[in-house]
Amino acid sequence: MSYSFEALGLNPQLIAGLKMREILEPTDIQREAIPLALANQDLIGQSFTGSGKTLAYLLPLFQKTDCGKRETQAIILAPTYELALQIDKEIKILRENSGIAMTSLPIIGNVNIARQIEKLRDKPHIIVGTGVRILELLKKRKINAQTIKTIVIDEGDRLLDSEHFNSVQDVIKSTMRDRQIMVFSANMDEKALQAAHKIMKDIRMISLNQKQLINPAITHWYFTVERREKLETLRKLVAAIQPTKAIVFLNSTEDVQVATAKLQYHHYKAFGLFGKASKEERKSALAGFRKWEIQLLVASDIAARGLDIQGLTHIFNLDLPKDAKEYLNRAGRTGRSGKAGIALSLVTEKEKHLIKKFEKEFNIIFEEKTLWKGSIRNSR
Numbered sequence: 001m002s003y004s005f006e007a008l009g010l011n012p013q014l015i016a017g018l019k020m021r022e023i024l025e026p027t028d029i030q031r032e033a034i035p036l037a038l039a040n041q042d043l044i045g046q047s048f049t050g051s052g053k054t055l056a057y058l059l060p061l062f063q064k065t066d067c068g069k070r071e072t073q074a075i076i077l078a079p080t081y082e083l084a085l086q087i088d089k090e091i092k093i094l095r096e097n098s099g100i101a102m103t104s105l106p107i108i109g110n111v112n113i114a115r116q117i118e119k120l121r122d123k124p125h126i127i128v129g130t131g132v133r134i135l136e137l138l139k140k141r142k143i144n145a146q147t148i149k150t151i152v153i154d155e156g157d158r159l160l161d162s163e164h165f166n167s168v169q170d171v172i173k174s175t176m177r178d179r180q181i182m183v184f185s186a187n188m189d190e191k192a193l194q195a196a197h198k199i200m201k202d203i204r205m206i207s208l209n210q211k212q213l214i215n216p217a218i219t220h221w222y223f224t225v226e227r228r229e230k231l232e233t234l235r236k237l238v239a240a241i242q243p244t245k246a247i248v249f250l251n252s253t254e255d256v257q258v259a260t261a262k263l264q265y266h267h268y269k270a271f272g273l274f275g276k277a278s279k280e281e282r283k284s285a286l287a288g289f290r291k292w293e294i295q296l297l298v299a300s301d302i303a304a305r306g307l308d309i310q311g312l313t314h315i316f317n318l319d320l321p322k323d324a325k326e327y328l329n330r331a332g333r334t335g336r337s338g339k340a341g342i343a344l345s346l347v348t349e350k351e352k353h354l355i356k357k358f359e360k361e362f363n364i365i366f367e368e369k370t371l372w373k374g375s376i377r378n379s380r
Contacts, residue, residue: 004025004026005025008026008035008038009038010059011063013098013099014059014062014098016098020097026052029047029053029056029208030052030056033053033057033060033182033206034056034059034060036206037057037061038060038064040064040180042182043183043206044156044182044184044204044205044207045182046187046188046205046208047186048328049328049329049332049333050215050332050334051215053154053184053186054086054154055090055094056184057154058090058091058094061150062094062098065126070122071125071144071147072123072124072126072143072144073125073126073148073149074125074127074148074151074152075127075134075148075150075175076126076129076151076154077130077134077152077154078129078130079154079158081130081282082282082286083154083155084106084129084130085106087128088106092104104124104125104128105126105128106129107127107130107133107134107137113137116142117142120142127143131168131171135167138171138174145174148176149179149180151172151175151181152183153168153183153184154185156188156196157188157325158185160188160191161195172199181200183196186332187325187328214328214331214332214362215332215341217339217341218331218332218342218343219343220364220367221343221344221366221368221369222366222367223344223345224348224349224352225346230318230346231262231263231318233346233371234248234318236374237344238268239374240371240374241376243295243314244292244295244313245292245309245311245314246314247296247312247316247334248297248298248315248318249299249301249315249317249321249330250298250299250319251300251301255318256298256299257272259318260272260298269294269296270294270296270298271288271296271297272299273297273300285297286309290309290310292311301330310336312334312336313341314342315330315331315341315342315343315344316346317345318346320351320354324362330343331343
C-alpha cells in the first residue's frame with residue numbers, strides 16, 4: 001500500500017519542496033511519526049539507519065513553527081559535531097526548496113562561544129547542536145528557554161546513555177513543562193528506554209525494528225583472509241570495485257592511522273578519521289569526501305557515528321565490530337535515500353562466528369565471496 005505526504009497532513013509548500021528532491025512518498029518511519037509529531041505527541045521513533053528519520057521530525061517542525069515570530073522554538077540535540085552540521089544542512093535545503101522562512105543555527109562545543117552568542121541575537125527558529133554547549137548558553141540566558149516548544153533527541157541511544165544523559169536532562173528541565181519531546185534512534189536498548197521515560201510523558205512508541213533491523217537495500221558480503229592479508233585484499237577489492245566513495249572501518253585509532261598511511265603510500269585518495277582528529281581536520285576531510293576529492297575514508301566507529309554522506313556506495317570492515325549494534329551503524333552508512341549499498345567484511349577463520357552472530361541477530365544473509373584475478377566471485 002502506498003501513502004502520500006498529503007494524507008499525513010503536510011502543507012503544499014513542504015510537499016512541493018520534497019518533490020524538488022524527488023521525494024514523493026513517505027518512508028515507514030515518516031508515515032508513522034509525522035501525524036503524531038504534528039499533534040504535539042511525545043514519541044520515540046526506532047527504525048534502521050537511512051530510513052528517513054531526519055525528515056520524520058524536520059517536516060513537522062517546519063509545519064508547526066511560527067516563522068513570523070522572531071524567537072527560538074525548537075532545539076535538536078545531536079551527539080556529534082558532524083551530525084549537527086548535517087541536520088542544519090537538511091534544514092537549509094528544506095527551507096530553500098519549500099520557500100518557508102525557517103532560520104537555524106548549529107551550536108557545538110570547542111568553538112568560539114562569543115561568535116555563537118552574537119549569532120543567537122538573531123533568534124533562530126531552530127537550534128541544533130550538542131547538549132553541553134547548548135546548556136551552557138541556556139544558563140547564560142543567551143537562549144530563551146521559555147519559547148522552546150519542541151526538543152528533538154537524535155541518536156537517542158547515545159544521548160540517553162550515562163555519559164550524555166545529565167546534560168540532556170538539564171536542557172529539558174530548563175524549558176517549559178508542556179514542551180514536546182521526540183527521540184529518534186536506529187536502536188534503543190533497555191537503559192536508553194528507561195532514561196527516556198524519566199524525561200518524557202505519555203510516550204507513543206514507534207518501533208519498526210521488529211520488521212527490519214537493517215536496511216534491506218544493503219547487501220552483505222564477506223571474504224575469508226589471513227589477518228596479515230587484510231590490507232592487501234582491501235587494495236585489490238578497491239581496484240576491482242572502484243567505488244566512488246567508501247568508508248573503511250577498523251576498531252582502533254592506531255590501526256586507522258597505519259591503514260591510512262599504507263593506502264596513501266599506494267596512491268589511494270584516503271584520509272583517516274578518528275576520535276582524536278581535530279574538528280578542522282574532520283571538517284576538511286568530510287568536505288573533500290563529499291566533493292569526491294577523497295575516495296576512501298578510514299575510520300573508527302566513534303569517528304564515523306552519525307555520518308550521512310550522499311553517494312556512499314560501499315563500506316569495508318577490516319575489523320568486525322565486537323558490539324553487534326555497531327555493525328548496524330556501519331552498514332547503515334550506505335544504502336541511503338533509496339539507493340542500494342554493499343557492506344563487505346574481511347574476516348579470519350576465527351572471526352567467522354561473528355558473521356553467524358550478525359546473521360541470526362539481524363535476520364540477514366552474508367554471501368561468501370572470493371577474489372580471483374581481479375574479479376569478485378561467489379565462493380563454492
